[in-house]
Amino acid sequence: MSHSIQFSTPSRTLHLPHTPLHRPLSSFSFRPFPLTSTLNHTSLRLRASSSPDSSSSSSSSSPSLLHSPNGTPAVKPDDKSTGIDVDTVTEAELKENGFRSTRRTKLICTIGPATCGFDQLEALAEGGMNVARLNMCHGTRDWHRGVIRSVRRLNEEKGFAVAIMMDTEGSEIHMGDLGGDASAKAEDGEVWTFTVRAFDASRPERTISVSYDGFAEDVRVGDELLVDGGMVRFEVIEKIGPDVKCLCTDPGLLLPRANLTFWRDGSLVRERNAMLPTISSKDWLDIDFGIAEGVDFIAVSFVKSAEVINHLKSYLAARSGGGDIGVIAKIESIDSLTNLEEIILASDGAMVARGDLGAQIPLEQVPAAQQRIVKVCRALNRPVIVASQLLESMIEYPTPTRAEVADVSEAVRQRSDALMLSGESAMGQFPDKALTVLRSVSLRIERWWREEKRYEATPLPAIGSAFSDKISEEICNSAAKMANNLGVDAVFVYTKNGHMASLVSRCRPDCPIFAFTNTTSVRRRLNLQWGLIPFRLSFSEDMESNLNKTFSLLKSRGMIKSGDLVVAVSDMLQSIQVMNVP
Numbered sequence: 001m002s003h004s005i006q007f008s009t010p011s012r013t014l015h016l017p018h019t020p021l022h023r024p025l026s027s028f029s030f031r032p033f034p035l036t037s038t039l040n041h042t043s044l045r046l047r048a049s050s051s052p053d054s055s056s057s058s059s060s061s062s063p064s065l066l067h068s069p070n071g072t073p074a075v076k077p078d079d080k081s082t083g084i085d086v087d088t089v090t091e092a093e094l095k096e097n098g099f100r101s102t103r104r105t106k107l108i109c110t111i112g113p114a115t116c117g118f119d120q121l122e123a124l125a126e127g128g129m130n131v132a133r134l135n136m137c138h139g140t141r142d143w144h145r146g147v148i149r150s151v152r153r154l155n156e157e158k159g160f161a162v163a164i165m166m167d168t169e170g171s172e173i174h175m176g177d178l179g180g181d182a183s184a185k186a187e188d189g190e191v192w193t194f195t196v197r198a199f200d201a202s203r204p205e206r207t208i209s210v211s212y213d214g215f216a217e218d219v220r221v222g223d224e225l226l227v228d229g230g231m232v233r234f235e236v237i238e239k240i241g242p243d244v245k246c247l248c249t250d251p252g253l254l255l256p257r258a259n260l261t262f263w264r265d266g267s268l269v270r271e272r273n274a275m276l277p278t279i280s281s282k283d284w285l286d287i288d289f290g291i292a293e294g295v296d297f298i299a300v301s302f303v304k305s306a307e308v309i310n311h312l313k314s315y316l317a318a319r320s321g322g323g324d325i326g327v328i329a330k331i332e333s334i335d336s337l338t339n340l341e342e343i344i345l346a347s348d349g350a351m352v353a354r355g356d357l358g359a360q361i362p363l364e365q366v367p368a369a370q371q372r373i374v375k376v377c378r379a380l381n382r383p384v385i386v387a388s389q390l391l392e393s394m395i396e397y398p399t400p401t402r403a404e405v406a407d408v409s410e411a412v413r414q415r416s417d418a419l420m421l422s423g424e425s426a427m428g429q430f431p432d433k434a435l436t437v438l439r440s441v442s443l444r445i446e447r448w449w450r451e452e453k454r455y456e457a458t459p460l461p462a463i464g465s466a467f468s469d470k471i472s473e474e475i476c477n478s479a480a481k482m483a484n485n486l487g488v489d490a491v492f493v494y495t496k497n498g499h500m501a502s503l504v505s506r507c508r509p510d511c512p513i514f515a516f517t518n519t520t521s522v523r524r525r526l527n528l529q530w531g532l533i534p535f536r537l538s539f540s541e542d543m544e545s546n547l548n549k550t551f552s553l554l555k556s557r558g559m560i561k562s563g564d565l566v567v568a569v570s571d572m573l574q575s576i577q578v579m580n581v582p
């Protein structure tokens with residue numbers, strides 16, 4: 001006995017015959033309407049009815065149904081029964097503890113000198129890295145190319161779907177590199193020279209180069225100069241041509257290419273900054289490099305408005321043949337907070353870049369800004385990353401502070417999609433340990449959330465404007481609700497462009513979401529989103545056959561077992577099915 005719920009119009013009842021193969025408990029199927037003028041007269045009617053039970057011949061499982069990211073079967077030719085590509089970490093997690101134990105919060109590692117080797121990258125992937133971030137402020141393009149290719153090789157050889165995020169330098173004011181030094185210590189009372197001169201060879205003692213030619217002109221004696229949002233502070237005491245003499249008033253560690261801001265009478269000086277382009281000419285060259293190397297995301301630093309995002313997206317569409325690269329807006333300036341909603345709507349995701357944000361607004365305002373950005377992203381269905389200083393002390397020490405653990409917990413509790421390591425993984429002494437901390441804290445807080453049954457009080461606003469989008473949204477909302485209420489083991493989502501998967505993820509269901517998609521690039525991009533376990537699958541239009549194949553492949557790998565309860569949705573046939581794994 002099964003039920004189906006249908007959509008109907010006054011003129012026509014749309015009913016999709018359901019052919020259950022796996023003893024479905026129920027099925028709800030409907031198709032999006034063609035977008036015609038009859039839409040205005042559309043009424044929604046829910047009706048329980050008997051579903052015609054036809055014995056469709058299920059196709060037997062194809063050994064290479066699920067492919068590795070490069071499109072080749074991830075199995076050895078002699079292992080025909082297990083043609084499924086999944087990374088070892090997910091597989092082990094699923095086998096050991098079942099669906100419920102998998103981590104939902106995604107983890108991003110900035111790659112730098114501490115982690116750029118193949119073995120180091122592999123250790124990070126094994127440790128749960130979902131996305132590798134490359135900060136174009138540092139390193140040469142050759143260096144970045146080497147990292148990108150290593151990650152790709154890792155994906156191909158081990159079945160990982162680690163995505164690559166390229167982060168633009170932007171044209172804000174920052175220090176130069178330190179002539180090869182990893183850091184420099186500024187002590188209280190010392191006088192340092194900030195200069196727009198370039199050095200030929202070695203850096204003169206207590207001298208720092210500044211990226212912005214107008215610097216010496218713009219600062220005034222008496223201004224306060226903040227490195228990295230106040231990690232080190234100076235007071236401008238004298239200007240001599242291109243050199244600015246500054247007295248250290250708050251000592252600390254100067255890191256290569258650290259951000260610089262200057263303050264006058266308690267306010268950030270930003271007139272000149274506002275004239276600088278968000279995407280500099282160097283950034284455009286980096287973007288071309290990113291397109292050529294096939295990066296998955298471009299994170300745009302110091303976004304001020306939606307315009308620059310739209311501009312970049314149309315450039316990418318023209319250059320890379322359409323939406324293969326996701327554009328992430330970094331929220332790290334006052335302007336980006338002012339124009340938050342329009343920026344997020346224009347983007348494919350956002351980053352709470354707390355490092356620079358904390359240099360532009362008072363530090364005590366950063367937590368509220370973070371909460372707001374996370375909420376807006378969730379409402380508008382864009383993945384959101386919380387970044388910077390999550391485990392800063394772990395650059396030097398093997399254990400985090402209690403405060404850092406509390407900060408990570410809060411980001412997970414806010415249900416952000418991803419957490420990001422910067423210096424901890426790029427140049428810290430304990431990159432693997434920092435990743436382990438992110439992983440274990442995420443798992444613990446996620447479990448706490450489920451145990452406490454802390455469902456969100458506020459419903460998610462409707463976002464789609466086309467009617468078929470609205471249907472997708474309703475299907476995903478309902479599927480997630482059913483998954484929670486029925487206590488199912490997993491939601492399966494079959495999606496071509498990833499949109500349905502993101503809609504399910506947005507609901508943050510209690511169970512993990514297995515996202516099956518037929519392109520490698522979509523698979524990697526889904527790896528940024530909360531709760532999604534992305535697979536590549538060459539699926540057909542026939543959902544029953546897709547399900548059958550998936551079940552047998554996952555079962556043969558011991559990743560699911562008979563009796564597991566699954567809710568399945570798809571963007572080909574807009575339907576919800578609930579069934580036990582046969």
Ligand SMILES: Nc1ncnc2c1ncn2[C@@H]1O[C@H](COP(=O)(O)OP(=O)(O)OP(=O)(O)O)[C@@H](O)[C@H]1O
Pocket residue numbers: 110111112113135137138139167255256257258259301355356388422423424426427
């Ligand atoms: N590719 C790299 N090569 C060398 N060092 C790096 C690299 N990437 C990061 N680092 C080091 O890690 C530190 C922190 O990382 P990162 O600069 O990405 O911080 P961030 O505040 O997130 O950057 P930004 O605000 O510029 O995007 C840097 O100061 C630098 O010392």
Ligand SMILES: CC(=O)C(=O)O
Pocket residue numbers: 301330332352353354355356357387388422
């Ligand atoms: C990540 C970054 O750019 C910041 O926190 O400033």
Ligand SMILES: [K+]
Pocket residue numbers: 135136137167168169170301
């Ligand atoms: K950057």
Ligand SMILES: [Mg+2]
Pocket residue numbers: 301332353355356
């Ligand atoms: Mg920044």
